[in-house]
Amino acid sequence: MKIVASYSNKGGVGKTASSVNLAHGLAQSGLRVLLCDLDPQGASGFYFRVKPSKKLTDERFFTDVKRFTDSIRGSDYENLDILPSNLTFRDFDVFLSRMKNSRSRLHKALKSVASDYDIVLLDCPPNLSTLSENVFASADAILVPVIPTTLSERSFEQLLEFFAETKLSKKKILGFFSMVQGTKKLHAETIARMRQDYPKRLLDIAVPFSTDVEKMGVHRAPVATFAASSPAARSYDALRHELQQRL
Template sequence: MKIIACYSNKGGVGKTATAVNLAYALAAKGQRTLLCDLDPQGASSFYFRVKPSKKLTETKFFEDVERFTKAIRASDFDGLDILPANMTFRDFDVFLSRMRNSRSRLKKALKAVKGDYDVILLDCPPNISTLSENVFSAADGIIVPVIPTTLSQRTYIQLEQFFQANKLPLKKLHAFFSMTQGVKSLHGQTMEDMRKQHKKRFLKTQIAFTSDIERMGVQRAPVMATAPRSQAAQAYGTLHDELMERL
């Protein structure tokens, strides 16, 4: 079983749209996939029309295998299940900080469904925290959307620095440029500079800022399902292929 995290320490970079479409792409390729929504806002659960499980609190998530597995819901797409988030997930860090071996608790919880899925995809909240450290430890690969702007560039550099300071393997990070706009010269220059500085970390695929992706919130489905021939859908498909080749 592979564990892939979709993570950014900056919000508003297209993280959840990426998680939703990657989960769809994995299932469409025949991989038994669980999308685990760790963000208390529950955006990826919302996209798949899955209501939160009120009984799965932060305590039950890590300590009650039966409650954890019962909270999993089927999506409208074959081979793709969802573990929906709820607002109690905001207390993950408080709970984890009180536990021994807190950095390994997420991986232990996910082992409960090891035999049921080929891939677990984690949609993570946008911060560096105890939960994030669990994600970094548990994941086989971490896909990181980066908007080609100064602030997004800065937060990505901070992420690499955090990995280096905590002796985490940089090879787990697989960044890509998200929400790109060809008409902006700054985007082009930033992408060129970052590819030079972080050669091994960035995937070739980039996801452009398009109205098809914006409409996901209205249609509540992956763009790969609603507009499979669109530029966005094809880009997510290419992103899936490139990521899986790396992993």
């Protein structure tokens, strides 16, 4: 089983949209996928029409294997299951701070389903925290959507610096450009500069800004299910393909 995190320490960059579309694409390719929504807002579960779990609360997410597995829900798509979040997930850092070996707790919880899935995809909240350190330690790859703007570029730099300071492997970080607008000169200049500065940490994929991605909330479904030929759907499929090659 491989663990892939969709993460950014900056909000509003397309992290959840990437999680949802990648989970769907990976499942369509024949892999058994679990999308684990770690964000208390529960957007991934919303897109897949899965209600928040009322059973999986407190530190039991990390300690109660049966409650963890019983909270997994099937989706409308073959090979794709969802572990929905709920508002108690906002207290994960509090629970983790009380536990011994807190940095490895997430990995231990996910090991309980290792025989059932080929890939576990984590949709992560946008912050640097004890939970995110668990994610960094557990994940085989960390997908980081980057809008080609100054603040998003700065957030990507901060993430790389954090990995260096905490002696985590930067090889896990796979950035890709998100919400790209081809008519914006700033976007083109930022992409060119960052590709030069971080040639090994950025994938070739650039997901365009698209109204089809915004319509996911209306359809409550991945882009490929209602706009399969759109540039956004093709970009997410290319991202899925490149991720599979890397793994």
